[in-house]
Amino acid sequence: MSAPLETVEIALIVNGERVKRSVPARLNLADFLRHELELTGTHVGCEHGVCGACTVRVDGEIVRSCLMFAAQADGCKVDTIEGLSDSREIEELQSAFVLTNALQCGFCTPGVLMAAQALLRDEPNPSRERIREYLSGNYCRCTGYQAIVDAIEAVAKARAARSK
Amino acid sequence: MKAPRFAYARPASIAEAIALLDKHKDDARVLAGGQSLVPMLNFRVAAPKVLVDINRISALAGIKIAKAHVRIGALTRHAEIERSADVAKHLPLVAAAMPHIAHPAIRNRGTFGGSCALADPAAELPACALALGATFVVAGKKGERRIAAGDFFKGLYATALKPGELLVAAEFPLPRPGDTSAFGELARRHGDYAMVGVAAHGSGKSVRAAFFGVGDRPEVFEADTVDGLLSKVETDLEPRADLHASAATKLHLAKVLAGRVLKQLIA
Numbered sequence: 223m224s225a226p227l228e229t230v231e232i233a234l235i236v237n238g239e240r241v242k243r244s245v246p247a248r249l250n251l252a253d254f255l256r257h258e259l260e261l262t263g264t265h266v267g268c269e270h271g272v273c274g275a276c277t278v279r280v281d282g283e284i285v286r287s288c289l290m291f292a293a294q295a296d297g298c299k300v301d302t303i304e305g306l307s308d309s310r311e312i313e314e315l316q317s318a319f320v321l322t323n324a325l326q327c328g329f330c331t332p333g334v335l336m337a338a339q340a341l342l343r344d345e346p347n348p349s350r351e352r353i354r355e356y357l358s359g360n361y362c363r364c365t366g367y368q369a370i371v372d373a374i375e376a377v378a379k380a381r382a383a384r385s386k
Numbered sequence: 387m388k389a390p391r392f393a394y395a396r397p398a399s400i401a402e403a404i405a406l407l408d409k410h411k412d413d414a415r416v417l418a419g420g421q422s423l424v425p426m427l428n429f430r431v432a433a434p435k436v437l438v439d440i441n442r443i444s445a446l447a448g449i450k451i452a453k454a455h456v457r458i459g460a461l462t463r464h465a466e467i468e469r470s471a472d473v474a475k476h477l478p479l480v481a482a483a484m485p486h487i488a489h490p491a492i493r494n495r496g497t498f499g500g501s502c503a504l505a506d507p508a509a510e511l512p513a514c515a516l517a518l519g520a521t522f523v524v525a526g527k528k529g530e531r532r533i534a535a536g537d538f539f540k541g542l543y544a545t546a547l548k549p550g551e552l553l554v555a556a557e558f559p560l561p562r563p564g565d566t567s568a569f570g571e572l573a574r575r576h577g578d579y580a581m582v583g584v585a586a587h588g589s590g591k592s593v594r595a596a597f598f599g600v601g602d603r604p605e606v607f608e609a610d611t612v613d614g615l616l617s618k619v620e621t622d623l624e625p626r627a628d629l630h631a632s633a634a635t636k637l638h639l640a641k642v643l644a645g646r647v648l649k650q651l652i653a
Contacts, residue, residue, distance in 0.1 A: 224395055224396070224397050224398070224402050224406065225395065226393030226394060226395040226406070226410075226436045226437075226438075227393055227394055227395070228391060228392070228393050228394070230394055246391075247391075247392055247393060247394035247437070248388065248389045248390065248391055248392060250388070250389070250424070253388075269387040269388070269428050270387070270424075270425035270428050270429065271421055271424070271425055271492060274489070274491065277491050283465070283494040284490065284491040284494060285491050285494050285495045286421075286491050286492065286495070288424070288428075289420050289421055289424040289425065289492075289495065290420060290424070290495070291389075291394065291420075291424075293394050293396075293439075294396075294417075294420075294439060294441060337490065337491065340490065340491075341490075354576075355485075355576050356489075356490060358489055358575060358576040358577045359488065359489025359490065359491055359492060359577055360489075
């Protein structure tokens with residue numbers, strides 16, 4: 223494809239399911255997921271890449287879905303919080319978040335879980351400081367982060383203990 | 387807070403991208419990682435008629451070691467540079483800068499070339515390119531040309547790139563034995579743009595430091611010794627105020643940072 227188009231045909235895999243749509247070029251991936259696919263677990267906060275609430279996985283790596291156009295996800299594999307939750311990939315993190323009160327209003331939680339899962343995948347045993355640094359791109363206005371760090375640290379330790 | 391209407395093109399090759407850029411000139415913007423351009427679109431600070439998405443042009447991505455330089459393709463993601471053993475070995479300054487660039491999800495998407503072509507005055511990579519004396523490779527309808535980093539950054543979000551041209555790569559000279567480098571920045575929150583930062587490189591003969599977040603582009607200082615450089619900074623650095631801090635605060639921070647970072651060159 224090379225001629226500029228205002229409407230773009232896309233085919234992608236979202237949470238394991240094939241999706242085909244015709245989308246306006248200006249539609250961002252977050253709005254596509256929420257409005258077109260009704261996957262409203264991906265939250266839209268700042269719409270300029272600062273808050274992290276819209277974090278999803280594209281081809282296995284976490285990205286801001288507000289800073290990517292749906293047209294750019296053509297041919298990609300997209301995983302949202304619904305996918306990670308249904309596959310039970312983040313079950314432990316979810317339980318730990320409940321146990322430690324790591325969420326209050328819950329608006330940031332899907333993005334935080336996406337980021338936390340990515341961190342633990344690449345670095346199974348992060349320090350508290352590293353967890354904070356990794357989550358520096360995810361804003362939470364309720365918890366003060368302490369409980370979020372507690373939850374992620376608890377999951378890392380539980381996984382490490384099991385693998386011994 | 388949504389992007390204005392635009393037409394989207396996704397060229398498969400550098401030649402195709404250049405043809406599109408040449409055809410649409412000032413009406414077109416290159417969409418690389420989009421980590422700065424998309425916010426600018428959402429804020430309606432930018433409203434190009436055509437977006438040329440270069441994300442599928444594989445020839446633009448990757449890190450290669452040549453005889454005399456390390457070549458970083460414009461489309462190379464920050465995350466790839468951060469993980470690169472070649473960069474860690476040959477360009478420790480660039481490696482040291484990477485963790486300061488925004489956050490993991492941004493680094494997965496943002497590109498080396500995008501950061502340099504945007505020329506944000508508080509960005510890390512332009513300062514690294516200046517400190518290390520990199521050369522930018524730019525392609526246009528008439529072929530390729532090379533631009534020294536010192537001639538590339540022209541001011542606030544301004545570079546030597548002409549309408550219709552595409553940044554292809556940057557070539558960093560391979561370090562010589564005994565070269566040293568040091569990097570530091572001060573930001574309110576990890577991953578924010580720097581209030582002030584410095585990228586420094588020292589060889590046997592001279593030391594060079596590029597301060598960023600101090601004006602409309604990085605400011606470069608050069609001297610024979612670290613002490614000579616520090617005294618030049620003391621007398622000549624005149625940061626401008628911005629949203630983060632007054633000029634006086636920035637000057638104080640820059641001097642503190644210079645002391646901390648530049649001394650690492652001889653440590």
